[in-house]
Amino acid sequence: MLGTTQMSIRWIQPSDLKQVMEVERESFEFPLTHEEFVDWLKMEQCVCLVYEVRGVVAAYLMYLYDHNRYELLNIAVGRGYRFQRIASELLSHLKMGLNQGRHSISTRVRRKNYPAVNFLLKNGFAVVGKKRETVSETEGAEFVLRMRYVAGD
Numbered sequence: 001m002l003g004t005t006q007m008s009i010r011w012i013q014p015s016d017l018k019q020v021m022e023v024e025r026e027s028f029e030f031p032l033t034h035e036e037f038v039d040w041l042k043m044e045q046c047v048c049l050v051y052e053v054r055g056v057v058a059a060y061l062m063y064l065y066d067h068n069r070y071e072l073l074n075i076a077v078g079r080g081y082r083f084q085r086i087a088s089e090l091l092s093h094l095k096m097g098l099n100q101g102r103h104s105i106s107t108r109v110r111r112k113n114y115p116a117v118n119f120l121l122k123n124g125f126a127v128v129g130k131k132r133e134t135v136s137e138t139e140g141a142e143f144v145l146r147m148r149y150v151a152g153d
């Protein structure tokens, strides 16, 4: 884990977008485009946190919230920063927001994305549903898992 003088977790700023998009592109087979990313950010209930290491954006977490729950939309760590518990720390930030009113965090993840599924299981999530969905025109249908944070129940 990095020392607290070397890292910070904060809300995204417009000047972070270029680096965040680099993390996005190296993290997903079907990355969001810049325009799609900005459209999410424009939504009133969307929050994006970045994890900065020595002035460089190493990771981001994006979620939606309403009056009683969080929906984790995306979490991604740049290739050179993985396996340092950065994603776990970002997720802890979201878990800290759980209280009696807002009591759940749910997310969707492709079943074949083993690192992501394992990461979520290790962080207190459980599989609560499974559905075949068309992920892209080229890939066709595949299983997408619905997972929910249960450790705090």
Ligand SMILES: CC(C)(COP(=O)(O)OP(=O)(O)OC[C@H]1O[C@@H](n2cnc3c(N)ncnc32)[C@H](O)[C@@H]1OP(=O)(O)O)[C@@H](O)C(=O)NCCC(=O)NCCS
Residues within 6 Å of the ligand: 027, 028, 074, 075, 076, 077, 078, 081, 082, 083, 084, 085, 086, 087, 088, 089, 107, 108, 109, 113, 114, 115, 116, 118, 119, 120, 122
């Ligand atoms: C999944 C991802 C976010 C994990 O980020 P990370 O900062 O490396 O994860 P952490 O260091 O916090 O890992 C916590 C635990 O998750 C599990 N995990 C993390 N990466 C893993 C991998 N590649 N394979 C298997 N398990 C993994 C491990 O159990 C790990 O605990 P350990 O280090 O004690 O073994 C990162 O690999 C990533 O950005 N992947 C591409 C984008 C993506 O698929 N996002 C998930 C969308 S839900």
